[in-house]
Amino acid sequence: MPVTAARAVRTWRRPAAAWSPCPTRLSVGVGSLTTVNAGERIQELADQVVALRDAYYRGSPLVADAEYDAIEDELRALIEANPGLTPDPNPLEQVGAPSVLHAPVRHSRPMLSLEKATKPEQVAAFFDRFPGQPVAVMPKLDGLSVAVVYEDGRLVRAVTRGDGTTGDDVTALVRALVDGVPERIDAPGRVEVRGEAVMLRSIFAAYNAAHPDKPLINPRNAAAGTLRAKDPATVSERRLQFFGFDLDTSAEAAADLGQALRALGLEAADMQVCADAEQAQAAITEIERSRNERDYDLDGAVLRLADREAYAAAGTRSNSPRGALAFKFAAEEKTTVLLDVVWDVGKTGKIAPVAHLEPVFVGGTTVTRATLANQEVIRARGIRIGDTVLVRRAGDVIPFVAGVLDESKRTGAEREIVPPTTCPSCQQPLTEQGNSRELFCTNASCPAQTTRRLIHWASRAAADIEAVGPVWIERLAESGDLDNPPDFYTLTKERLLEFDRIGETSAARMIESIAASRNVGLRRALIGLAIPMASEGTASRLCRAGFRTLEEVADAGEERLVAVEDIGPRVAASLTEHLTRLRPELKRLRERGVSLDVREEDLPPVVAAGAPLAGKTVVVTGAINDPRSGEKVPRPAFQRLCEKAGATIASSVSANTDLLITGAEVGASKLAKAEKLGVQVTDQAQIWPQLIDAGIA
Numbered sequence: 123m124p125v126t127a128a129r130a131v132r133t134w135r136r137p138a139a140a141w142s143p144c145p146t147r148l149s150v151g152v153g154s155l156t157t158v159n160a161g162e163r164i165q166e167l168a169d170q171v172v173a174l175r176d177a178y179y180r181g182s183p184l185v186a187d188a189e190y191d192a193i194e195d196e197l198r199a200l201i202e203a204n205p206g207l208t209p210d211p212n213p214l215e216q217v218g219a220p221s222v223l224h225a226p227v228r229h230s231r232p233m234l235s236l237e238k239a240t241k242p243e244q245v246a247a248f249f250d251r252f253p254g255q256p257v258a259v260m261p262k263l264d265g266l267s268v269a270v271v272y273e274d275g276r277l278v279r280a281v282t283r284g285d286g287t288t289g290d291d292v293t294a295l296v297r298a299l300v301d302g303v304p305e306r307i308d309a310p311g312r313v314e315v316r317g318e319a320v321m322l323r324s325i326f327a328a329y330n331a332a333h334p335d336k337p338l339i340n341p342r343n344a345a346a347g348t349l350r351a352k353d354p355a356t357v358s359e360r361r362l363q364f365f366g367f368d369l370d371t372s373a374e375a376a377a378d379l380g381q382a383l384r385a386l387g388l389e390a391a392d393m394q395v396c397a398d399a400e401q402a403q404a405a406i407t408e409i410e411r412s413r414n415e416r417d418y419d420l421d422g423a424v425l426r427l428a429d430r431e432a433y434a435a436a437g438t439r440s441n442s443p444r445g446a447l448a449f450k451f452a453a454e455e456k457t458t459v460l461l462d463v464v465w466d467v468g469k470t471g472k473i474a475p476v477a478h479l480e481p482v483f484v485g486g487t488t489v490t491r492a493t494l495a496n497q498e499v500i501r502a503r504g505i506r507i508g509d510t511v512l513v514r515r516a517g518d519v520i521p522f523v524a525g526v527l528d529e530s531k532r533t534g535a536e537r538e539i540v541p542p543t544t545c546p547s548c549q550q551p552l553t554e555q556g557n558s559r560e561l562f563c564t565n566a567s568c569p570a571q572t573t574r575r576l577i578h579w580a581s582r583a584a585a586d587i588e589a590v591g592p593v594w595i596e597r598l599a600e601s602g603d604l605d606n607p608p609d610f611y612t613l614t615k616e617r618l619l620e621f622d623r624i625g626e627t628s629a630a631r632m633i634e635s636i637a638a639s640r641n642v643g644l645r646r647a648l649i650g651l652a653i654p655m656a657s658e659g660t661a662s663r664l665c666r667a668g669f670r671t672l673e674e675v676a677d678a679g680e681e682r683l684v685a686v687e688d689i690g691p692r693v694a695a696s697l698t699e700h701l702t703r704l705r706p707e708l709k710r711l712r713e714r715g716v717s718l719d720v721r722e723e724d725l726p727p728v729v730a731a732g733a734p735l736a737g738k739t740v741v742v743t744g745a746i747n748d749p750r751s752g753e754k755v756p757r758p759a760f761q762r763l764c765e766k767a768g769a770t771i772a773s774s775v776s777a778n779t780d781l782l783i784t785g786a787e788v789g790a791s792k793l794a795k796a797e798k799l800g801v802q803v804t805d806q807a808q809i810w811p812q813l814i815d816a817g818i819a
């Protein structure tokens with residue numbers, strides 16, 4: 123008998139003590155539980171699994187995935203240790219959740235879950251099971267699986283996984299909203315493609331920026347919500363992308379899965395075919411490393427027999443195929459307690475809410491602080507101090523409080539987050555700006571802003587005064603020694619030595635570091651002045667457009683500035699306004715020997731005579747190494763060499779690309795795209811000799 127949600131809700135109570143998504147809170151290990159206890163615990167965990175799945179598949183998860191997985195893991199271990207106590211039905215042998223179908227359609231063959239692995243030995247064991255079989259390794263995309271069916275070349279149906287046997291018909295939604303699923307393909311008979319529908323991170327971010335009042339919690343939940351909509355028109359801004367990873371066809375097709383999918387015109391998951399466990403492990407490591415260079419969430423890597431017939435022949439277990447394995451990565455989302463919110467004054471006067479959190483290990487580090495964006499986001503997400511909140515840390519992005527998953531955990535002791543009305547630093551009244559009602563302190567002499575601007579001037583992207591850290595800058599600002607960037611250049615070692623706890627050596631180091639920053643130059647000085655709306659790109663473009671000094675930019679006037687590529691009227695106005703205001707500072711920087719002139723490295727490159735890449739539009743991908751020293755060369759540095767060789771650099775492969783230069787560890791998707799567009803692919807080993815011969819490298 124299938125477990126129904128109704129039964130789960132009835133039997134699953136939430137007594138405070140037993141509610142332990144984190145198994146480490148249970149001090150007893152698997153082996154030390156008595157049989158009676160084990161039986162009770164198994165039932166309790168099984169009920170939790172059923173109820174949590176039900177909530178998750180309805181679109182309102184109560185815990186983060188990592189916490190849910192921990193409950194499954196504990197249950198699995200207990201059942202393994204006590205096979206006689208296996209619950210009937212066993213939720214671990216079921217797929218999805220049964221109760222939420224609106225337009226049920228039965229699948230041609232079950233859509234299953236995946237066996238999980240976390241250790242290299244498990245990858246090796248997988249290869250041992252299928253001697254000689256090549257394995258495709260690809261990202262485990264974090265969206266929801268969809269089966270799309272074609273009949274005689276026409277898309278006839280798209281169905282969600284559902285409980286694995288029966289899914290929901292989402293054909294209209296997929297047609298309207300999902301990219302990568304063509305309406306027609308060139309294949310006779312019945313073709314079924316299975317894959318993952320994901321919301322790209324860029325779409326997710328754009329949606330949340332445009333709708334601060336009704337934010338999406340994460341891309342996976344957003345994708346699932348999109349395919350639950352009653353009417354595609356209501357979710358038209360929530361487009362999804364489909365990536366195929368499974369193909370059923372009786373017609374002629376390549377044995378290699380990725381090739382076969384692409385030949386049909388479908389977007390395929392980024393697959394790399396590996397001959398042995400070692401290669402596969404390297405591919406897994408590379409997927410994890412490049413996790414945040416991709417525009418989609420992924421929670422692991424999937425290994426799957428690359429040969430479609432071998433995969434089918436391997437068969438299935440109760441709820442997973444034998445021919446595939448999921449290697450799980452560290453979680454990018456966890457829940458933790460929001461201890462407090464502190465309003466922080468930034469370098470442009472913006473007052474932003476910062477969450478102070480109970481430490482939580484997420485996205486590979488321990489996080490104690492996260493951003494809450496602004497007061498509208500707090501209001502829309504209904505967050506209170508004391509709440510158990512979902513924290514998301516995807517890549518280099520600052521950790522973010524995504525919301526409150528389970529409001530039933532509230533005790534009543536939670537507190538409203540009250541935005542300040544005056545500046546926490548200078549006590550001046552604040553102003554509100556924009557739809558998200560961001561708070562600003564407009565006091566030009568606000569001490570907190572002063573410190574932030576000085577820290578920014580000293581940061582690596584700007585003057586790079588490495589030896590004078592934020593703590594010292596704060597001290598020197600408090601003592602009145604520093605008020606604006608030119609003040610750095612009048613500091614002396616003697617003056618520094620008057621402070622407590624500073625030795626001769628570090629004082630000398632600080633002064634040296636300040637002296638070295640005198641050659642900051644136009645581009646980095648402009649970055650260091652933190653002019654609202656002017657980005658690092660703006661600074662580069664001004665240099666390339668022929669501006670020689672920062673004063674020339676200040677004098678240019680808006681008309682000449684907007685003539686520069688990608689500089690709009692708002693940026694031009696901001697540059698003019700702020701550089702005019704900063705005129706006295708520029709003068710003092712000059713007087714103190716600071717260069718505000720353009721640096722050679724920021725100019726458009728001088729193309730060498732007989733330039734080997736003249737006129738070519740080039741994309742560089744993979745890891746680049748100088749063959750002479752073997753040392754890694756940063757991609758921008760190599761791109762600059764190519765520019766000197768006459769190339770125009772583009773960031774991604776398109777029909778306009780002439781050449782794709784590949785380094786080590788190249789993603790299969792870039793190669794496939796180049797192949798599809800007929801772009802020439804050349805290894806870096808062929809390019810380096812040309813650069814060296816032309817005297818460029």
Ligand SMILES: NC(=O)c1ccc[n+]([C@@H]2O[C@H](COP(=O)([O-])OP(=O)(O)OC[C@H]3O[C@@H](n4cnc5c(N)ncnc54)[C@H](O)[C@@H]3O)[C@@H](O)[C@H]2O)c1
Pocket residue numbers: 174175178183184185186187188190191217218234235236237260261262263264265266267268283317318367391421424448
């Ligand atoms: N937060 C919660 O309360 C909660 C509750 C239930 C489940 N979950 C989460 O849902 C997931 C469990 O779902 P599951 O067991 O059904 O899925 P799974 O983790 O076993 O993976 C199977 C799924 O992976 C997807 N997938 C992505 N890329 C793939 C690829 N390249 N090849 C093959 N499949 C690919 C497919 O959709 C497939 O259905 C876990 O991540 C779990 O944490 C969370």
Ligand SMILES: [Zn+2]
Pocket residue numbers: 467545546547548549550563564565568569570571
């Ligand atoms: Zn202030």
